[in-house]
Structures are given as C-alpha cells and as structure tokens.
Amino acid sequence: MGTVIDIHTHIVPARLAADPKRDARWPSVELSTGDQAMVIIAGKVFRKIDTRSWDVERRLADMVEDGTDMQVLSPMPELLSHWLPPDDAEYLADLMNDQIAGMIAQAPGNFAGIGMVCMQDVPRAIRQLDKLKALGFAGIEIGTHIDGVALGSEGLFPVYEAAQSLDLGIFVHPLHPAGMERVGGSPEFAATAVFPLETALASVSLLAAGVPERFPRLRVLLSHGGGALPWILPRMDFGWSLGARGKMTRAPSNLARQFWYDSILYDPVSLSFLGNAVGESRIVVGSDYPFTIRQKQPGAFASRALSSEAVLAENSFGFLGRRYDVARLRGTAVAGPPRG
Secondary structure (H helix, E strand, O other), X not given: OOOOEEEEEEEOOOOEOOOOOOOOOOOEEEEOOOOEEEEEEOOEEEEEEEHHHOOHHHHHHHHHHHOOOEEEEEEOHHHHOOOOOHHHHHHHHHHHHHHHHHHHHHOOOOEEEEEOOOOOOHHHHXXXXXXXXXXXXXXXXXXXXXXXXXOOOHHHHHHHHHHHHHOOEEEEEOOXXXXXXXXOOOHHHHHHHHHHHHHHHHHHHHHHOOHHHHOOOOOEEEOHHHOOHHHHHHHHHHHHHOXXXXXXXXXXXXXHHHOEEEOOOOOHHHHHHHHHHHOHHHEEXXXXXXXXXXXXXXXXXXXXXXXXXXXXXXXXXXXXXOOOOOOOOOOOOOOOOOOO
C-alpha cells in the first residue's frame, strides 16, 4: 500500500488538574498505576485510559503495527465540553490545542492536528479559529449538537463562515446522543448502536438547514461513516421529491456528497455501500485509536472494501486542505520521536 493517513484518532493529556474554582463538570485526568489513568468528570470516572492517549513514542510504535504513517490528532470527544461556562470552555480548548501542538512538534511528519474551540460562545469560537490556523491545524472537532443546539441552527453559521474563510475543516463526532432512554438504560450500547443514529440526526440538521449550499467550500467530516445517514438518503430523496425540502435546492443524496466520511464501519460490505452512496473520493481512513472501539489495520481494511487507492491518503489531503510531507513508518522500527 501507499502512504496511509488515519484521520480519526483522539488524545487526552497526561495531566489535567482538577480545579475547584471551575464548573463542577470541569474534567480532570488522574494517573493511577503503571501506564493507567482516569478521566474524571463531575466527580465520577468517565473513562479509564492509558499512555497511548498522550505518549508519542507509544503511538508511533502502534502506528507501525497498524500500517499507518500519519495520525490526525483530535480531542477525546467528551473533552469538547460544550456544556461548560464559556470561560472554562475557552481555557480548556487552549489547553487541549497546546497538547496536540506539542505532540505534533515531536513528530511533525507523522501527526497533524484537529483542535477544539468554545462552540457555546460563537465570538470566542471565531477568535480561537484564528489561533488554530496560526498553529497550523487543519480544523476543529465539534459534537453532533452544541449542548442541545442543533448543528443546523443559524446561530452557528458565523462559525461555519469563519471556518470556510480560514480554510479549516469541521470534524463532527457523536456526543451525548439522543434516545438513550429508548434502549432501556443500557449505556454500553451508546457507542455501538446509538452514536450512528446521533450522527444521522446531526447530518440531517445540516442538510435541512442548507449548510452545504450556503457554505460550499466548508469541509465537513462525518465520523463513523456518517452513521445511519447513507442508509436513509434514498428515503430523504423520496421525501424531497414530494416537497420535504427544508432549505435544500438539490436532492439530499447529491448534497451528502459534499461531506466527507471516515471508514470506521468494521464491515467491508458496509464500507463498499458507503462508497457507492457518497463516492469513494469522499471517504478517508479512520480508526478511533486508542479506544476500545478502534478499527485495527484501518488502511488495509479500507483497501479491501474500496477500489480507489486515494482513500489511503489522497482523500485525507483533500479534507485537511493541504498536502503533508508524511514520514513513512511502515516497515521501520520506531525508537522514539525526534527530540529537539
């Protein structure tokens, strides 16, 4: 295979101190034993993590094993913290962006960055977009809603306009999904079953609000293959033909080809279906590293399901907005990141 870029990976800083002066939902990271740590939110353990979340050397070694040459780093979604007061959210975003920038600096040929901004305060978010651009990041990660505000809300349009103007992409990731009460109090099904439905809700909101047409140069990446969206596009097209159009002047299946989609579908038949629905040129490799739901060997998986070699890296350059000088890792022994 050629160069492989994994566009969907997450990081958590090794140190994020609890702060009693901040909101009760302020997240913190507590180191435990060995390489283990815990993310604490509102006084409870949200997730157990390990050094893969922040250790560059370990990530590079795993990338060799996975057949990946570059990872695009983004925050663990829960740390987006769209529910925090704006002062706290802005400060946390700066901390997370600095963490990502520091990791990139240790291996610039193997990492790129997608940061975060204070989406619950639009003027602050726009100011932080300028900071991210100065850091050389490719875009921002946002949740599928902003603490209950739909992504198609016109109140968020200034952020989309600014991102388009700055040539920054937007990576949409499921967060606090709707409908959990309908699965009978079984939270273990959130990531596997409810996240895809949540992504579809956010995607429909963007389509119905006319975001792809109003911001035609805005690059939007839908995680986990767009969730359920590709499967409901024929139904949406039929409704559109009957007048259920929202602000769409073109059929939903046509507009959906303006989005980008990662390959984390686990099943080659499903990924092949996605390629037929939205076009293989809109699909990028993703893994969800380093979490349990991770798709291992993501480049090889995508190659088995899709016919286009461009999915491995070329499509990622398209979403990221520029070409990167990627340092090939596969077939090499990684002793550690370069030290400056």
